[in-house]
Structures are given as structure tokens and as C-alpha cells.
Amino acid sequence: MRAIVMKEFGGPEVLRLDEVPDLQPRAGHHLLRVSRSGVNYADVHVRGNTYLAPVELPYVPGNEVVGSTADGRRFVGLTKGGGYAEQAHLHRRVAWSVPDDITDDQAVCLALQGQSAWHILFTAAQVAPGDRVVIPAAGGGLGSLAVQLAKAAGATVIALASTEEKRLLAANLGADATIDSTSENLAAEILDAADGPVTVALEMTGGPELAAVLNALAPRGRLAVYGFASGRQADLPLRPLMEKSITVSGFWLPNLYSDRNALPASMEKLFTAVRTGSLRTITGGVFPLAEAATAHSTLAARTHTGKLSLSTAN
Template sequence: MRAWQIAEPGAPLDVMKLVEGADRPVPGEGQLLVKVRAAAVNFPDALMAAGRYQVRPPLPYTPGVELCGEVAEGPRAGERLVGTAELPAGAFAEYALMDAATALPAPERLDDAEAAALHIAYQTAWFALHRRAALAAGETLLVHAAAGGVGSAAVQLGKAAGAFVIAVVGGPEKAATARELGADLVIDRRTEDFVAAVKAATGGRGADVVFDPVGGPAYTGSTKCVAFEGRIVVVGFASGEIPAPPLGHALVKNYTVLGLHWGLYVTRAPALVRHCHEALTALPAVRPLVSERLPLPAAADAVHRVATGATTGRIVIHP
């Protein structure tokens, strides 16, 4: 089969190699061999390639952590599933492995690319907003990187929850995307001070919930415009800068800083992951924003562009 492989850590364009005669993976106990119908590109794909992610698969490995696949053999042959790939047999290949216990049915209303893009980003946003921050109807939600993969999911889920959604983006193209997603107010951080804009939009009160997959200046600014008893959910550090928050500031302003690592729920509370999938499947307004659908040879460039923040929505690879 054809498969991308990484044999040493480094930048995606340098270390991802497309192999034409790779061995088809062999499923072990509790695993499913699936034909990859679509594989979504994620920011962690680049971090993993560089050896800077909390998950470090053995080398060499096939990258790609999120997919929609069709079971290729056995009693479940033909089932269309979504979920995460069992590394080192990742999703940027014609065949991959999935955990039989955690793979979930692909929603019928979504095509392969949309189904592949539903899992990690929307689960992350759902757990952040509902499980961690308890977002309520009528509250104000501030979303950073709102035109990106996980940010676009947070905008849609925030609107579905009845929140007033403020989207922070970088550039006019991404601003247009955030508006299409349904954001109530869009702030271009390149031309506006988002702190001042949030305060102005809320009458000085600030945002009740902040969804932050960026870190760095996005986090620091958020502490200046979070409401009394507000919640800042730290989802990631796409800026490359991990902030060291002064806890005295959280004390005097009465706000909460929450961490969200969705992957822990897969191992520690899998029933919640399945419940979340059922909730997402039942929301007709939730449809992943797939901006590009590319063939397998384009995977390395796609991972590179996602890592540099040059994309909107989700890029999906079709082997």
C-alpha cells in the first residue's frame, strides 16, 4: 500500500516520506483494519513529527491521528467508523488500524471528509465548553483562532448552546470564515485590540468563557477581559508560547483557569467520549468546515500549512 512514514523527528516537510510499497498493517487483539476513506489533518500531527507532543510513537511510524474508515475484514467488514488511528499505523495511508472499543459510527448525514473532521476537534470543543466550563445559554464565549480546526468547532458549539460568540481571528479571510460559522462578533487581532473590543461588546463586563487553543499573548489578553467568575479553558499552545499565569491575578479577579486534554477522556472515561459523540451526532447545526480535500501525496504540505496557521477550517486527505 501507499503510506507516509516518519523515521526521524523533524519538520513535516523534511521527515515525512511517501512510501509506495509499505506493508499493510496487521491488526492485533482488539484492533480493526480499516480502509482509510478520509484522514483529517491536525496541529498535533506536526508536533508529533517534531517529537514535541505528549504522544511519541515508536519510529518509524505512519502519521495521521484522525480518520473515517471502512472496516476491511472480519465480522464488522463494511462498517463506516470515525475515531483515532492506532499508531504507529496512522491514517495518512491507504489502510490503518483503529481500536475496536473506541471507534465510533460515522454519522450518516456527514460525508467521509466531514465525518473524519468531526472527532478530535469537536470532542475537544464539546468537553471544553460543556464538561469543563459549563457554558450556559446567554453567556458570552470568546474563541481564539476561531477560523481554525478546533476554533471553528467551538464557534459552532457555542452558538448551538445559546451563547453570544466573539471570534478572534488573524486576517480578513479568516474573519469572513468566522462570520459564516455564525459568530456574533468577529475581531481581527491584526487590526484591532481584542481586549478593548471584548470589553466594549460586553459593556465592560468581559467574557464568561474563554476558549484558548493559542496561549501566549492570547491567554494574557484573555485574563484582562474575562468576566467576574469567568472561566478560561486552556486547550493548547499553537503560538508556541506556554504562559506562566500569575495566580494572584486569578485570585483578585475571581476567574478560573481550566485545562483540557481531551485524550485523557479516551483512556479514563470512554463512556463520556461516546456520550459526546452521540450529542454531536444529534446536533443538526454541527457540520465540520472542510476547506480542502486533497490526495494522499499532499499530506506533508498540508501538515506544514496547518502547523504555520495558514489554513482555515479543516484539511482532509483522501487516500
């Protein structure tokens, strides 16, 4: 089969198409013919050797796939690598049957980014009606889903995005206010948009944006940290955390893989929301498997909106 094989760490150019042995059935797993492989920031960190769980080379990246078994059943699920390929193993505990009225392009938005958005909001940050919530990268795959989920939960949503196109998308998805995330006065603009301090802030960028949202949080506010897309890690300053009694929650989806109830329950809710039209998935681009490097360059440039994925059909 064809797969993207990393033989070294580095830039997008290390993602090279290669021929590797076909997979064999494995106990406790579904063997899928992959139709879509999700492209995520976790894959960028793997490529650059900055991922939370280091990998050994050679390595096939990709943690999110949609595909079919030999008997025609469709599944979407999570892998620990191996997703950028024509075949993948999905452990039955993190694999979900795709309803007939959900497309592959919709399903690939939900397993990693959809589940992450759900649990960042409702497990880590405990968003509730009346909260004022800041959501970064609101035009991206995870952010666009988080905007809708937070709004549906009764929160006031302040969406951050770097381009006018992304801010318009966030507004169309229900954000109450949109702000240029590159603003030098980001904290002040958040406070103005929310008519005061916010109760919840999501953060996945790092650097100055982290400091800004921390300054915009109300006393007893909640900060949920789930990434550092800028590549700049920063230490959280203790004084403002203590002065405002801010609760900080880190989030990494693999910590829920062993939970027998959390992910199946949230996936069913995500499927239902898509089916009823209350959650809209945004497809930002589907690249041929051979163009994985281009997909990574697009993700890093942050010029796209919505979800990026790879297709093995091209």
C-alpha cells in the same frame, strides 16, 4: 501499503511517503481501509517533538481517521498514531459507526476536533446559556465548530481570527462579534465587543493572546487551555488568577479515551447536529496522502479555513 513515515523530527519535509507492511487483524480493533486522515495541530507537535506524549521513531503520525472494514462498514475514530496510512487500527472504544447520511468529509471533522470542541466547551469550561465566550482560531477546524456549538447553547460568542475571510466565516456561523486576533489592543477590543468582561475564554495560541484573554475575563471567569499553536508556552500569572478568582482548566482529549460514556454520547450529539443542519462542517482542503508535508505547511501558515485532511484515493 503506503504510509507517511517520520524517521526524524523536524519541519514538514520529514513527512515522507513510504511502503510499509500491511496491517493484520488485532483483537479489540477494527481494521480499516482509510479514506480520510485528519490533519491536526497535534500532528504538528508530534512532528516537532513537542507533543504531550513523546513518540519513538520511525513513526506514522495521524490520530483521526475515517474508513471502511472489509465487510463495508464505515467508522470514524481516534488512533494513537498510524493515521497517515492506507490502513489503520481503530480501538472499538474510540470508533463510531458513521451514519449513511454523514459523508466521509463531514465525519473526519468530528472525531478529534468535533469531540474536542464539545468537551472544551461543556466539560472543561461548562458553558451555559447567558455566558459570553471568547473562541480563538474561529475560522479553523475546531474553532468553526466551537462557534456553532457555543451559540446553539445560548452563549454570546466573540470570535477571534487572523484574516477577514476567517472572521466573515465565523460571523456566518453565528458569532455575535468578530475580532482580529493579531490586534495590539486585543483585550480592549474583546471587552468592547462583549460590552464588558467575558465569562469564558478558550485559549489555544499561547503568547500575547493568552495574556489578552486573561485580562478580558470577568471575576470568577473560566479559562480553558487546550494548545499553544504559536509554539510559545507561557506561565499563567498567579496574581490576576487570584484577584479575579479565575478557574483554569487544561484539556487534552486522550484523557477521555478510557471513559466509556463521554465520547460516545458527545459523538452521537455531533452526528445529530450535522444531520439536522444545526452544525456545519467546513472542509478546508483534502490533500493526497503523498502531500502530507504540504498539508502541514498549510496548517502552520494558518491561511486556510476549516478542516484539513488527507485522502488515500489520490
